[in-house]
Amino acid sequence: MTKQIFPSYLDKLSDVQREAVEYCSGPALVVAGAGSGKTRVLVAKMMHLIKLGYQPWTIMALTFTNKAAREMKSRIASELDGVKFRDLRVGTFHSVFLRIIRRFSDKLGFNRDFTIYDTSEQKSLIKKIIKDLSLDDKKYTPKICLSNISNAKNRLVSVEDYRNSDTLKKADKRNRLESLVDVYTAYQQRLFESNALDFDDILYYSNILLRDFEDVRQTLRNEVKYLLIDEYQDTNFSQYVLIQQLMGPQGLVFAVGDDAQSIYGFRGANLDNILKFEEAYPSTKIFKLEENYRSTKNIVNVANRLIQNNIRQIKKEVFSSRDKGEKVFVKECFSEIKEAEYLAQQVSEAHSRKHYSYRDIAILYRTNAQSRLLEQELRKRAIPFKIQGGMSFFAIKEIKDVMAYLKLINNPNDSEAIMRTINQPKRGIGSTSQERIMLLARERGYALSDIIADEKLLSQAGLNKGATKNVLQYNELLEALRTLDQNDLKSIVTKTIKLTGLYDFYCQGNDTESISQKENINELINGITQYEINQHENGEDAGLSDFLTDMSLVTDQDAEDDKDQDYVSLMTVHAAKGLEYPMVMIAGLEEELFPSAYSKSEKDLEEERRLFYVAITRAKEECIITHATSRYQAGYRTSSVESRFLKEIEGDGCEREKGYISDFSNDPDVERFQRKNHESFDRPSWQLQEARNYDRAPKYQDRYEATATKKNCRRLRKIDKTLDNPIYDNVDYGVYPGNRVKHPKFGFGTVIIVEGEGANKSATVEFETIGTKKLLLRFAKLLRLD
Numbered sequence: 001m002t003k004q005i006f007p008s009y010l011d012k013l014s015d016v017q018r019e020a021v022e023y024c025s026g027p028a029l030v031v032a033g034a035g036s037g038k039t040r041v042l043v044a045k046m047m048h049l050i051k052l053g054y055q056p057w058t059i060m061a062l063t064f065t066n067k068a069a070r071e072m073k074s075r076i077a078s079e080l081d082g083v084k085f086r087d088l089r090v091g092t093f094h095s096v097f098l099r100i101i102r103r104f105s106d107k108l109g110f111n112r113d114f115t116i117y118d119t120s121e122q123k124s125l126i127k128k129i130i131k132d133l134s135l136d137d138k139k140y141t142p143k144i145c146l147s148n149i150s151n152a153k154n155r156l157v158s159v160e161d162y163r164n165s166d167t168l169k170k171a172d173k174r175n176r177l178e179s180l181v182d183v184y185t186a187y188q189q190r191l192f193e194s195n196a197l198d199f200d201d202i203l204y205y206s207n208i209l210l211r212d213f214e215d216v217r218q219t220l221r222n223e224v225k226y227l228l229i230d231e232y233q234d235t236n237f238s239q240y241v242l243i244q245q246l247m248g249p250q251g252l253v254f255a256v257g258d259d260a261q262s263i264y265g266f267r268g269a270n271l272d273n274i275l276k277f278e279e280a281y282p283s284t285k286i287f288k289l290e291e292n293y294r295s296t297k298n299i300v301n302v303a304n305r306l307i308q309n310n311i312r313q314i315k316k317e318v319f320s321s322r323d324k325g326e327k328v329f330v331k332e333c334f335s336e337i338k339e340a341e342y343l344a345q346q347v348s349e350a351h352s353r354k355h356y357s358y359r360d361i362a363i364l365y366r367t368n369a370q371s372r373l374l375e376q377e378l379r380k381r382a383i384p385f386k387i388q389g390g391m392s393f394f395a396i397k398e399i400k401d402v403m404a405y406l407k408l409i410n411n412p413n414d415s416e417a418i419m420r421t422i423n424q425p426k427r428g429i430g431s432t433s434q435e436r437i438m439l440l441a442r443e444r445g446y447a448l449s450d451i452i453a454d455e456k457l458l459s460q461a462g463l464n465k466g467a468t469k470n471v472l473q474y475n476e477l478l479e480a481l482r483t484l485d486q487n488d489l490k491s492i493v494t495k496t497i498k499l500t501g502l503y504d505f506y507c508q509g510n511d512t513e514s515i516s517q518k519e520n521i522n523e524l525i526n527g528i529t530q531y532e533i534n535q536h537e538n539g540e541d542a543g544l545s546d547f548l549t550d551m552s553l554v555t556d557q558d559a560e561d562d563k564d565q566d567y568v569s570l571m572t573v574h575a576a577k578g579l580e581y582p583m584v585m586i587a588g589l590e591e592e593l594f595p596s597a598y599s600k601s602e603k604d605l606e607e608e609r610r611l612f613y614v615a616i617t618r619a620k621e622e623c624i625i626t627h628a629t630s631r632y633q634a635g636y637r638t639s640s641v642e643s644r645f646l647k648e649i650e651g652d653g654c655e656r657e658k659g660y661i662s663d664f665s666n667d668p669d670v671e672r673f674q675r676k677n678h679e680s681f682d683r684p685s686w687q688l689q690e691a692r693n694y695d696r697a698p699k700y701q702d703r704y705e706a707t708a709t710k711k712n713c714r715r716l717r718k719i720d721k722t723l724d725n726p727i728y729d730n731v732d733y734g735v736y737p738g739n740r741v742k743h744p745k746f747g748f749g750t751v752i753i754v755e756g757e758g759a760n761k762s763a764t765v766e767f768e769t770i771g772t773k774k775l776l777l778r779f780a781k782l783l784r785l786d
């Protein structure tokens, strides 16, 4: 092996990084601050172990994304001659353990070619179950059912455990969801019948394998000598137990993580796993990486000031040896529209005046919905951008159709794939026929794959002759597809697209939709070609089942950066984890948005704070943060209170700028006026101040599906009305001497005198164009501008 390169990887490390890499006598935890070089340490550790004589396949390294795994593998394989990509057992928890489950699938009663259901397949299955169990689909929504099932699996609660648990029963009763246990039972049963697993099952069944099968445990323990784990702070209970079962309490576990960046609590990540690492592995040695190599001093200091407000954390002093750099800049905007305009303008300026490339800039936000206006504003200025982690390619309808056929070739029992493809493209098997087939399957316990192949069963189901013939032809089509060579991936995919009729269905029209569908299908074929090349280069198999497995593991964070292209990246803060950009803008720092309206407890708030910490620490040189004082939500304009986190970051290295006057009317005159007079109007209007004083009503009911009470809705409308019509509905009209106002006919002016009472109240206004006028406020329709 290439010994001459070994010193170089150690040379690139700081003292403490090297100590961590070289320590190999027991479990270790590397507490790594943001930007402190976790990736470098993990790669070096792997090389070091290989140098010490560990065979590459005896080191298991678990990363958070497939992308990180690929990068790690290619760095190691390119630096170490003789080490092959395929020899490295590096991947996400899900991909590594999926391979293990396939290997031992017979122990679990699954066929080796099982399918992994994605979210839409899970939802579709749950909907059918809710219908079959005659449950109220308003109460038992797929989202609620799936999140409860996911929680149960991530806590390793089996269907039987669930049924026997008084605590869970009580909780479900309290939530009026007593039948959740039946939904869970049916869901697991149907997955099993379809020879399918969902994402959580991968870890769940891995745990079962290690717990219940002594021979599997021994085999794996003999194989895995060293375990490296990245992003340890985001492991959940199921992963925690899995690691312990695999390695034991004295095992050679090398965990790297940053408690301050634990942001997946909503998915079951348990911060205690890192906080209490030593309890699980008593002989642990802890290393702290505290130098942030990424960001300027100002950015690091502001981020530190924020995170010190969290109680649950491991103490560390993150510092930067770089310059102070620009101050972190916090900008108040009067509406989300103004905010988007401002950010787009900053991008323009950074590009033209500061010579940033677009690819150096990222705009981060808390929720996907915030991207729409940003996109609009960037488009207006012809700024190229890309939404990262948006709708997955594999969630596109036409791609799902092709994938469903491919899954069926691989796994004939996949009932979701049967129901998706049976009449897609249309072949005369309508919804009544489909329901009858499903009913027979449910009532008599037949597999769908058996029914569609059997004329007698189809007639028992009540299908007429025509429909029966069509179903049988569909089944023959599937049989024919299964005779194709599954190792010739490109050929099987192109033939499937043609033979199933999907090509004619999607690719014949000339309208924009058909063109885009055709492009997507072509993109799939291009992707497959690329996949075959990559697999080949890495010495890995590229058959149909390999492809399906790898695609089922693709996550939002796996998108490859296109290094040749220049565009601004837009993404949620979650999607930005692990990334870095010279300039980072963070939008929407408002209460109930960031922190999210859902974070009610102190624990939730701490997670939101960590999320903001992740956002700030993505920045290398510059960080701009914005918040809007009002936002259009659920059909109403509502006032927004600035995020509590903004107070927390105030101080050295942070500069704030208040917004200019509000523009609720979107009147170009008002806008022009604002621009002209912005210096003298740097305070939010009294209406906003007043609205802010309202006790916080749930504002984002649409987005968060929160159920606002009627009273709150009325209150929101009232605020909204006040904001949209700042003067007309106010009892005292809110006009005082000195106020700047706008009249629909007379234009801009200044109030000189206010006199009279109630309906007779009047104002004398000095207008810029027509001079002084006395107006009855009841009728005057004055718009107050300050």
Ligand SMILES: Nc1ncnc2c1ncn2[C@@H]1O[C@H](COP(=O)(O)OP(=O)(O)OP(=O)(O)O)[C@@H](O)[C@H]1O
Pocket (backbone or CB within 6 Å): 012, 013, 014, 017, 032, 033, 034, 035, 036, 037, 038, 039, 040, 258, 261, 292, 293, 294, 577, 578, 579, 617
């Ligand atoms: N010893 C070092 N000397 C100089 N630069 C380093 C050193 N270690 C890491 N870096 C650089 O610091 C930057 C941050 O490293 P990396 O992305 O691995 O950090 P990280 O710990 O994963 O950060 P985060 O958790 O915030 O995503 C990278 O550009 C990396 O090349």
